Amino acid sequence: MLDMPPLSNAGGAIEHRLDYADGSSRRVFVTHVETPYPQGRLIVSRTDTRGIITQCNQSFVDMSGYERSELIGQPHCLLRHPDMPAAAFRDLWETVQAGRQWHGYVKNLRKDGGHYWVFATVVPNVRDERIVGYTSVRREPSREKVAQAEATYREWIRS
Amino acid sequence: MSFNFTVSPSFPAERISDWYIFNTWLQRSLSIPIHLELHDGFDAQRAAIAAGQVDLIHANPFDASLLVREKGFRAIAQPDGAPDEMVVVTALGHPAQAIGDLQPGTRIACANDPCVNTIGRILLEPANLNADNTVEQQRGTYIQVAKDVLRGQVDVGFMPVGAYRGLSSIVRRELKVLVTSDIQVIHHVFLIGRDLHSRADDFVRILLSMHETEKGQDLLSALGATRWQPIQQEDVEFMIDIISTLTQ
Incomplete structure (x- = not known):
């Protein structure tokens, strides 16, 4: 996965290095700008069993800040925000690979370094008793739940 | 033997007569007897499904989930136009x-x-x-x-x-x-049950060409669509995966 290029017009962007479970890493630049969740929408995407994006709806494209062509074929962790603890994604993968549904609050990183919060549900796509991929649907979370998740994730990262 | 056809009861009441006309058109086009039963509500419809009294259905996405995953129904086509919002x-x-x-x-x-x-x-x-x-x-x-x-x-x-x-x-x-809502990805879908699987190609052929005649266009218009679109079983499976994330 490519490093994020330095942001040209976002003063105060902070550089982070994200380390992934497969040993790879990525440099990202993060701002404090939050994009509000668009009312009434669901953000939908689908990946193969390795987490590579194979399909997404327009809401996914709009909120990510990327072009659709920049998303398809990329690992889903392209959207990982450094404020999200690795343990949350470990739990996600362990749950869905075991054939169960996972849900939780997620802070996603946009291409412009900003972020958006979602309540995400991920299900394995089971065909002929075999997992062939994963579908993720995100919806708008309440601000109260976001505040709780922020506090929890800060604690996880600190410990 | 007559086959039982129903429609998920979320359509506007003024379209009841149009569904009867559609059913007559379907019977004539396929040369098979089809009985249209419009249920008063979702409970009555679910009871008919559970009792094996539904052979073909224009189903909302939630009913489609049950019918495809648990009852072996097969997706034939979906109406074009706006998704279910x-x-x-x-x-x-x-x-x-x-x-x-x-x-x-x-x-x-x-x-x-x-x-x-x-x-x-x-x-x-x-x-x-x-x-x-x-x-x-x-x-x-x-x-x-x-x-x-x-x-x-x-x-x-x-x-x-x-x-x-x-x-x-x-x-x-x-x-x-x-x-x-602006969900974009869930639609009604026309499904047939196991007893009609052998006629699936006929259903696909007549529904996908329905807009080619003036009468077919009029009927589609009355039902709120301009044509039927092909749908793959995997499209329906994907929609069902999405529905499953909403119902937990």
Whole structure:
């Protein structure tokens, strides 16, 4: 996965290095700008069993800040925000690979370094008793739940 | 032997006669006897499905989930046009201007439509509203839902976009839409049961060419579409995966 290029017009962007479970890493630049969740929408995407994006709806494209062509074929962790603890994604993968549904609050990183919060549900796509991929649907979370998740994730990262 | 056809009971009442005409057209086109049974509500329809009394159905996405995954139904086609969306409405004079203004104790009027009600519940989540801190009142029709909202007997009403647009302009002027869903990816779908799988190609052929005749166009228009579109089984499986994330 490519490093994020330095942001040209976002003063105060902070550089982070994200380390992934497969040993790879990525440099990202993060701002404090939050994009509000668009009312009434669901953000939908689908990946193969390795987490590579194979399909997404327009809401996914709009909120990510990327072009659709920049998303398809990329690992889903392209959207990982450094404020999200690795343990949350470990739990996600362990749950869905075991054939169960996972849900939780997620802070996603946009291409412009900003972020958006979602309540995400991920299900394995089971065909002929075999997992062939994963579908993720995100919806708008309440601000109260976001505040709780922020506090929890800060604690996880600190410990 | 006659095959039983039904339609998920979320369509506007003024389309009942059009579905009977569609059924006659279907029988003539396929040269098989088909009996159309329109159920009063979702409970009656689910009971008919459970009793094996449905062979073909124009199903909403939630019914499609049950029928494909548990009953072996096969997807044939889907109508074109806008996907299935819904609105949360309140009375024009209600103090709430957005979903975030709604408070615990909010009273909701809705019909017995699990598809619309599930999406409606999701649209209330940003205000931290759920089944435990709201009061739900089920009504027989969407006109009754609108009346309850206008009379102030409830704070909000759930209804499909089609039912909202079908209200008279006088009623709509007195309502305020707090939010319209924009899900984009869930649709009604035409399904056939196991006893008709051997005729699947015939169903696909006649439905996909229905718009090619003037009569077919008129009928499609009456049903709110311009043509049937092909659908792959995997498209339906994907939609079912999406539905499964909404119902947990």
